[in-house]
Every structure is written in C-alpha cells, then in structure tokens.
Amino acid sequence: MNPEKQPIAGEKQPIAGEKQPIAGEKQPIAGEKQLEKNLELPLWLLMVKTIDALTKSMGTDALIAAGEVVELRFRDNARVLSLRSAKLFHLLINHAGAKACEDQEHHVSIAELNFSHLEAEVLVECVRDLVGTLVELTYRDGKGGLRTKHGPLLSDVDRDHDHKNGDLTYRLSPALRLALENSKHWAALSRTAVLAFESRYALRLYELMTLRGGLTHKNMETFELEDLRRRLGVPTGKMPRWSNFKQKVLDTALIEVNQFSGLKVTYEVIKRGRRIDRVSLTWTQRDSPGRAEVARDLIHSGLGGKAQHEGAVEAIRPALPHIERAIFPTQGSLKHGQRIARWRELAEKHVNRLSGGHLPDMAVLADQFRAFCEKKNVPLNAKGIEKTFIGFCERYNPPS
Numbered sequence: 001m002n003p004e005k006q007p008i009a010g011e012k013q014p015i016a017g018e019k020q021p022i023a024g025e026k027q028p029i030a031g032e033k034q035l036e037k038n039l040e041l042p043l044w045l046l047m048v049k050t051i052d053a054l055t056k057s058m059g060t061d062a063l064i065a066a067g068e069v070v071e072l073r074f075r076d077n078a079r080v081l082s083l084r085s086a087k088l089f090h091l092l093i094n095h096a097g098a099k100a101c102e103d104q105e106h107h108v109s110i111a112e113l114n115f116s117h118l119e120a121e122v123l124v125e126c127v128r129d130l131v132g133t134l135v136e137l138t139y140r141d142g143k144g145g146l147r148t149k150h151g152p153l154l155s156d157v158d159r160d161h162d163h164k165n166g167d168l169t170y171r172l173s174p175a176l177r178l179a180l181e182n183s184k185h186w187a188a189l190s191r192t193a194v195l196a197f198e199s200r201y202a203l204r205l206y207e208l209m210t211l212r213g214g215l216t217h218k219n220m221e222t223f224e225l226e227d228l229r230r231r232l233g234v235p236t237g238k239m240p241r242w243s244n245f246k247q248k249v250l251d252t253a254l255i256e257v258n259q260f261s262g263l264k265v266t267y268e269v270i271k272r273g274r275r276i277d278r279v280s281l282t283w284t285q286r287d288s289p290g291r292a293e294v295a296r297d298l299i300h301s302g303l304g305g306k307a308q309h310e311g312a313v314e315a316i317r318p319a320l321p322h323i324e325r326a327i328f329p330t331q332g333s334l335k336h337g338q339r340i341a342r343w344r345e346l347a348e349k350h351v352n353r354l355s356g357g358h359l360p361d362m363a364v365l366a367d368q369f370r371a372f373c374e375k376k377n378v379p380l381n382a383k384g385i386e387k388t389f390i391g392f393c394e395r396y397n398p399p400s
Contacts, residue, residue, distance in 0.1 A: 050183035055098035063090045063194055067185030068139045069176070070207045071231070080233040083200035083331065084122060085129035088113060089153060090194055092130075092170060093180075100172060101181040109167045110160065114195060120163045127168075130154040137179045151175030187211040193260045198340075199330045201249045202256035204232045209263050209283050220282040222270065228279050242276045247379050248330070250279070255327065255381050328370070328380040328389060333363035346386065350393040360398035368396070 048056075050066045057064045081089065091113055096106045115123045130153045137149045155173040160166025172180075187210040197203045208231060212221065223231070225242075232249060239245045250267065257265050263283050270278040334344045347365060354360055369392050373380055378388060 048184075050180055050186040051098070051101055053186050053188070054094065054096075054100055054180075057094065057097075057188070061191045063094050063189040063191045065090065065093075065187045065189055065207055065211070066180050066183040067187065067211050068137055068179045068183050069093075070187060070211050071138065080235055081129055081133055081200065082126065083197065083203060085126040085133075086200055086203055087194055087197075088123075088126045089130055090189065092154070093172070093176075096172060101177050103171070103174075103177065105156075105158075105169050105171050107167055107169050109165075110163050111165075113168065115163065120161075123159070123163060127154075127157050127159060131157055135175070137175050139179045139182045141182065149175040149178055185211075187213075190261065196260040197256050198327060199252050199256055201232050201234075201330075202253040205253040205265070206257050206261055206263075208232075209257065209265055209281070210261070213263055213283055213285065219284060220280055222278050222280040224278055225276055247377075248374075251379065252327065252330065252381055328373070328385055329366065330370075330380060332366065334366050343389065346390055347393055350390050351396055352394070352398065354398060360396070364399065365393075365396065 050064060053064045092106070092108070093100055095108045095112070099106070110123065113123075132152065134150065134152055137151075139147060139149065141147050152173050153176055154170055156171040158169040160168065187207065189207065189210055193206065194203065197206065212218075225245075229245065229249075232253070234245065234249060239248060254265055254267070257263060262285065264285075265281060265283050267282070268280045269276050270280060328343065329340050332340075334340050334347055343366075344362065347362065348359060351360060351365065369389060370380070372378075372392055373382075373388070378385070382388070
C-alpha cells in the first residue's frame, strides 16, 4: 500500500493540487477546508509501531488508537465505558503521546479534556469509569505469540477540585502500557469526529471501521451477532431482541458514523432459519465532495471548534445544531453542551413550567422522553423526532 495514500477514518487523499470549490458552492465556510484536510491521514503516518504514531500525531487532529485497544473486550460487558469516558480515554492516551509506554505520571489541564467547569460531576464519573472498568487486552509478545492481559485502563488518577483552572494527573495501567508497547496495528481517528458522537455505540463502530478502513484486500467483514454486540459494548443482558439492538444500537450508530466520519458504512443480516445469526458490515471511502460534506456537518453542528486553524479567516460562531436528520441524545441530560442545545431550546419553549416559571429537571425530562419512545417503539433518530419531542413537552407533567 502506498503510504501517501493511507487514509484517516477511511478517506482517500484529494487530487494533488486540487483547489476548486465544490460545484455549485459560491462561498466556502470559514474553517471548512481545514476540517476537510484534518479528516485525511497526514503523509508522515507510515506503517510504524503505534507508539511512533502517537509520537508523530501530537499537535494534529489525529487521535491514534491501538488496534489491540480498539478490539478490547470488556469483562463480561457488565460494565462498559460511557461515551464521555471513552472520549476522555482517547484524549488521555494521545496526551501521553511518546511517553505512553513509560511507567510515569502524566499531567494535563482539565480544560484541555473537553470538560467545562460546570461538568465537575461528569468528570468524576468518567475518572471512576476508567479506573474501575476491567478489560481484557489481547496482544503479541516479543516472540509473536498471542497473550491476554487483564486489568483496568488507568491505574492511578489525581484530580484538582478546581475544575476551571486545575489539572489532572494520571498513570496508564501496566496492561494498557504493555498493549501500546507491543502494538503495530493502529487506527488514526479524527479528533473532531470523536468529539462529535452522541452515542457510545457510534464511537465504538467508528473505531472498529476505521481500524479496517485502510485495508486494501477487503471492505467487508461478517460478525457473529453476539460478537458484534460485545464489540460495540452492549451491556450483558441488555437489548437481547434483534429489533431493539437494530433500532437503538446499530441503526443509530450507522447514522452518526456516516454523518461525522469519512466512512460510508452499511450492513446486511444473515439468518439461520428465522433467527438473525450474523451481520455483515461493509465500508467504503468517501470521495472529496463527501469529505467536504462531512466538514460542513461538523462545522454546522458546532463541533468544528473555533476554527483557529491555519487558513481560517475568522472564528466561527456555530448556530444551534440542527442536522438533516435529528437524533435525540441516547443518554444524559439536556442541561449542557452545544450538541444538545437544539433539544434544550425546544424544551424551554414548549415544556410545561413549574410554579414560579422554573424549568423542570432536564435530566428527568430526557429520561422520560426516551422511555416514552421505547414504549411506543419510536427510534430516537426517527423522521419527525423533533415534532414528537415538542408534543411530549407540551403534554409533560413534571413529577412532584
């Protein structure tokens, strides 16, 4: 494989010297071209060890994920990482960079980890997740043999209680360091896309598909249904029926991956008798117009940052996120975050207020709407989900 053609997030390189805007566009959005560029794999990322890729990726949009970590198995899937914990995990590994394999403490400001000072409790829960979640990591030893190491992801974390100006000190676990040290199989994820996902299942699917996106000998893989459930991190005993797994995990994940990454992923089911037995996932790489479309989606959803990249003309003031097909958040409240600003705006406008004009608890409202959709078998990404949410808010009676 030509190293200069190796894509990030499954994408192809643009035509050399191509400067023309997409046909029909009069004016590019500030920062859009840089985001499109950031969705590509830098030319220096050759077929090297994972730790070397971590070293070279510092300061870029790429988040390097070891293949052994992407393919990790949660211990019986009784406890899996939340979406925010998984994002934090990627950021911490890449912040450690060249020293990720060393038995030492790493220091990072909390502000760099995509947490505001209003999200202290969320950060605490994420830290507990990373320290308390046990995983099994399969890796190759120095002789090429396969081994499995059991342990947590982080072995030690010391955090400042000043979440606005403080920092976080952490140490990667021996199991994780060993996997990184031996790894020669890695994926270059787009940081912008990783931070865009609203579903932990979408992030897991993106990791799995990006790891395979650069392969030249195949673009399809078939998974046993139970194996796919485990790889995507579905908790043991949850959503055992295919219809629930399809609606709440697979379909939701595909919509987000296809919108916010450089991959186009589809699937087909394979039956054994009347029962769904396996799922075949197929991935294709977007062309240059496709990458530009992804960049616009990230910009418009407020996830392109402030466009403080080289070549950006001005800082972007993102509008309330309103994607072509709305997706209600699969977990969490409606209190903070630009990605849920549209839903918070709808709630504030349509929900019945408490005495004194106060808003009801946004977390309870979100949970009850999700429960309502589950009962009515309405997907959270269904066409017209915004109208369904408005109607629910107008009829909502806050619990006393």
